Amino acid sequence: MLRIENVKKSYGKYRALDGLNMEIKPGALYGFVGPNGAGKTTTIKILAGLLAPDEGRISIDGMDMSTAGQDLKGKIGYVPDHFGVYDNLTVWEYMEFFAACYGIEGLTGRKRCEFLLDQVGLERRRDFYVDGLSRGMKQRLCLARALVHEPKLLILDEPSSGLDPKTRKEFMEMIMEINEQGTTIFISSHVLSELSQVCTDIGIIEQGRIVLGGSMKEILERVDQSNPLLITVYRNAERAMGILRSHSCVRTISIKDNCFAVGFTGDAQDEALLLQQLVDAEVLVNGFTRQQGNLESLFMQITDHKEQPVLHYEGRPGT
Numbered sequence: 001m002l003r004i005e006n007v008k009k010s011y012g013k014y015r016a017l018d019g020l021n022m023e024i025k026p027g028a029l030y031g032f033v034g035p036n037g038a039g040k041t042t043t044i045k046i047l048a049g050l051l052a053p054d055e056g057r058i059s060i061d062g063m064d065m066s067t068a069g070q071d072l073k074g075k076i077g078y079v080p081d082h083f084g085v086y087d088n089l090t091v092w093e094y095m096e097f098f099a100a101c102y103g104i105e106g107l108t109g110r111k112r113c114e115f116l117l118d119q120v121g122l123e124r125r126r127d128f129y130v131d132g133l134s135r136g137m138k139q140r141l142c143l144a145r146a147l148v149h150e151p152k153l154l155i156l157d158e159p160s161s162g163l164d165p166k167t168r169k170e171f172m173e174m175i176m177e178i179n180e181q182g183t184t185i186f187i188s189s190h191v192l193s194e195l196s197q198v199c200t201d202i203g204i205i206e207q208g209r210i211v212l213g214g215s216m217k218e219i220l221e222r223v224d225q226s227n228p229l230l231i232t233v234y235r236n237a238e239r240a241m242g243i244l245r246s247h248s249c250v251r252t253i254s255i256k257d258n259c260f261a262v263g264f265t266g267d268a269q270d271e272a273l274l275l276q277q278l279v280d281a282e283v284l285v286n287g288f289t290r291q292q293g294n295l296e297s298l299f300m301q302i303t304d305h306k307e308q309p310v311l312h313y314e315g316r317p318g319t
Contacts, residue, residue, distance in 0.1 A: 007056030077146035232287030
């Protein structure tokens with residue numbers, strides 16, 4: 001669906017994008033994250049056709065952005081991080097105006113507007129003035145407007161910014177529903193826990209380049225596998241220590257009371273075999289799990305914004 005190849009963009013001497021490469025498959029719900037100044041906004045503006053890259057190639061649905069012109073813009077829907085001012089338009093007039101911009105008028109236009117307002121939960125507010133809507137309702141309206149021409153790629157820039165938790169949850173559920181209907185979605189957000197729950201794929205940008213990308217499932221599994229095994233022993237902790245010290249997959253061992261934090265390089269099968277070895281040695285285990293990873297900790301680790309929290313274990317194993 002979307003391919004970005006070696007895209008560069010500078011503002012004077014400042015290089016905002018430095019050989020950006022990305023690929024988003026059709027039907028993906030792609031989360032795009034990065035620290036401030038990493039190049040997110042520049043990337044989004046280029047994809048939305050508001051900026052031109054200095055170098056590189058971008059293709060959407062097989063069409064080259066540099067030559068496709070208006071044909072390509074008809075495939076893109078864009079929800080910016082700010083709404084704009086439409087003081088004297090009602091919700092219905094707003095939708096009709098943007099539908100007409102895409103040549104969708106008459107009965108077809110009215111049906112399309114009615115369908116979208118119903119989809120985003122604004123069907124009862126069609127006669128409200130846009131300027132009188134709440135932040136959450138404006139975001140819903142902006143989403144409906146972006147979908148009026150049935151784009152194949154929907155780009156959202158911080159769409160849940162400023163929304164309360166309940167409104168944000170409802171908005172993200174709408175995004176998931178739109179994605180399930182076949183629209184490819186590219187979404188930028190600082191709410192990383194939210195993205196980890198809804199996105200199929202993720203890309204982390206740092207200094208104008210993608211430093212980590214892939215399916216959300218694979219990346220979170222990789223995070224989990226790099227975290228320590230937490231093993232709690234009820235009895236025979238000294239025997240457990242002997243087994244762990246001699247195990248080929250164990251790199252580090254830290255202890256507090258009878259809880260072991262083990263740097264373990266093995267996979268799920270190796271974990272199961274280690275647990276079986278402990279049980280066979282009559283070590284009474286009442287806790288055996290990987291410390292859970294999350295997108296926030298991965299983001300901090302990748303972008304070096306601050307030190308990762310470290311579990312500190314002290315003392316000797318009890319008996």
